[in-house]
Amino acid sequence: MIEHCLYGVKVDCDFALFDHPTPVSALAPGAHSALELRQVGAGAAAPLPESLAENVLVYATHGRELYLRTDREAARSATGQPWHLEVEGVASFSWTGGESVVYYQLGDKGNRGLLVFWFVHIFLPLYLTLERGYDFIHAASVEVDEQPILFIAPSTGGKSTLGDYFLRQGHPMLSDDKVATFLEHGRFYAVPSHPHHRPFRQFEVLGNPIEHFARQARPIHAFYVLDQAGPDSGIEITEVTGFRKFEQLLPNYLFSFHFLQEQRLRWLAQLADQSLVYRVRRPWNLERMHETYTAICAHARNATSS
Amino acid sequence: MNGARVLELSIDMGCWLQVADITYCSNFPLRYTVLHTATPADKDMNLNQTVIFSPEVISQEVSGETVLLDLESECYFGLDAVGTRIWQLIRASGDLRTIYSTLLDEYDVEETQLQSDLESLLTEACARGLITLHAAP
Numbered sequence: 313m314i315e316h317c318l319y320g321v322k323v324d325c326d327f328a329l330f331d332h333p334t335p336v337s338a339l340a341p342g343a344h345s346a347l348e349l350r351q352v353g354a355g356a357a358a359p360l361p362e363s364l365a366e367n368v369l370v371y372a373t374h375g376r377e378l379y380l381r382t383d384r385e386a387a388r389s390a391t392g393q394p395w396h397l398e399v400e401g402v403a404s405f406s407w408t409g410g411e412s413v414v415y416y417q418l419g420d421k422g423n424r425g426l427l428v429f430w431f432v433h434i435f436l437p438l439y440l441t442l443e444r445g446y447d448f449i450h451a452a453s454v455e456v457d458e459q460p461i462l463f464i465a466p467s468t469g470g471k472s473t474l475g476d477y478f479l480r481q482g483h484p485m486l487s488d489d490k491v492a493t494f495l496e497h498g499r500f501y502a503v504p505s506h507p508h509h510r511p512f513r514q515f516e517v518l519g520n521p522i523e524h525f526a527r528q529a530r531p532i533h534a535f536y537v538l539d540q541a542g543p544d545s546g547i548e549i550t551e552v553t554g555f556r557k558f559e560q561l562l563p564n565y566l567f568s569f570h571f572l573q574e575q576r577l578r579w580l581a582q583l584a585d586q587s588l589v590y591r592v593r594r595p596w597n598l599e600r601m602h603e604t605y606t607a608i609c610a611h612a613r614n615a616t617s618s
Numbered sequence: 619m620n621g622a623r624v625l626e627l628s629i630d631m632g633c634w635l636q637v638a639d640i641t642y643c644s645n646f647p648l649r650y651t652v653l654h655t656a657t658p659a660d661k662d663m664n665l666n667q668t669v670i671f672s673p674e675v676i677s678q679e680v681s682g683e684t685v686l687l688d689l690e691s692e693c694y695f696g697l698d699a700v701g702t703r704i705w706q707l708i709r710a711s712g713d714l715r716t717i718y719s720t721l722l723d724e725y726d727v728e729e730t731q732l733q734s735d736l737e738s739l740l741t742e743a744c745a746r747g748l749i750t751l752h753a754a755p
Contacts, residue, residue: 554683555696562694570692574676577687577694581678584685 313348318432319440319492320503320529322346329428332521334507347439349431352406352417369569373434374515376400380438388575389442397438399430407439414439429516432506437490441567446492446503447579448566451535453486453502454478455526456612459533460486460502464564468513469538470596474608476511477601484526485509488519490566493532493583500583503529534588534615535561536608543597547607550591557584560591588615663737665715666754669708675748677705686748695746700725704739713754714740 313324317334324346369380381396389395393409401421407414414435418427440446451462452475463471472488479485487505494501504526510519537552537560552560561580590611594604674690684697684705697705703724707717714736722732743749 553681554698555680555685558680558685558694559696573687573692574689577676577685578678581680581685584680585678 318506319436319446321436321440321444323349323436325349326351327424329432330507330521332507332523334525346412348413350413350415352415376402376516378434388445388572395442397435399434403427403430405431405435405439407443409443426516429518433490433518437492437566440492441572446494447576447583449491449493449561450489450564450566451491452488453491453526454483455486455530456483456533456609458530459612460491460526460530461533461608461612462491462502462535463538464535464560465538469540471538472509472511473598474538474601474604476509477605479509479522479524481605482524484524485522486526494529495579495582498586499531500586501529502532532587534590534612536612537589537591539591539593540596541593543595543600545593545595547595547604548591548593549607549611550593552589552591555584557587557589560584560589561587590615663714663718663733665718665733667714667751668754669712669714669717669740670750670752671708672748672750688747691747693746695748701739704736708749714751715754 313326314328316323316325316329318329323329325348371378371380377400379396379398379400381398383394384390389409391410394406395409396404396406398404399419401419403419403422403426404417405414416427416431437446437448441448449462449464451464452471453460453462454475455461456478463474465471475485475488486502488509488511490505492503492505494503506518507522507525508519509522510517512519536549541548558580561584565576565580592604592608594600594607672688672690675686675688677684677686679685679702682699682702684702686695686697686705687693688695704717704721707720711717718732718736721727721736722729725732727735740749740751744751
């Protein structure tokens, strides 16, 4: 088995997911046991009871429909609960609650490249939310002086582009799209995801490999909500306070399933309560990216709540 | 009213926000609606009432303010600092006259203004299904 470290969890697989290694030093505290990815038929059968058809959640991403099935009113996974995620035509993943083996099966439109994409980019965040108690934020994240800062913006709002700029200035990257978080000893931690970034728009692609990948989970320092201004505008950074912080974080909670809503409210409110959140109004001008970078770096180094 | 805080209750208490629930897809836009601000009521409030929470509503404080989630409608609401204080008093007592007296003591506000603002907030909360008002026993 080939060993990987993804989202702070050790993942063993019967083939190498990437051409480059993932540092096991990035294992998160509380990551618990390893996860194993096995092909259906490779020594074990996939757990697929007929009752799985009773509860189906459907959603779409990256141009494909996904079907998440389980045998009961959906909630965070219980011991022995069967789960099945089908990426239409490409692959399916199944597992049993409380167990650490995930079985995959390729569909008629699937191949190993697509399998890796769907496993790493979509399946693992979902699995880790349901099984391991992570909460995911749709954000890009880099370190400034070993402290993670998270960039939040709507789709095409420039967070990956800004993250890429920080990366090229030598800052370790935790993620360019999905940041796993967990709460330990009263602090929220951000977990390095997988060593790729995608500063471009393309479906079903993990992106370019990165060497300067963050090595460990660290407490979240601050959120920066990216706003666009005219190309000649100045840069303004203002603090968001009170329940407006919750409002900023809410649309970026990744798996907003109905059955997670109470968990989502409590987690988001606690995260908002304990986090520094700022709005960054910056010029929509790639030639002035360095000014934005400099302003955010300086701000992050001195950021404390007013 | 020693140490009372001076606040414009009618403005602060009217600061409601509703954010509709979203189903997962990071590429979908968030549906977002700002509700109207509360307006003063035009008659005296009946203080002989008890405020009861909807069992479907859960609340969490965020930096001195409060987020409410109605599990039935799946809508979120925000309360500012004054709204949060009122919510705390509702949780502690539920007796409207006690809530009113406490607020009158804590804030530098005219009685008629407080009645009007409190009624506006509770009317809004009733309309949204967050609370119900019952005649005091």
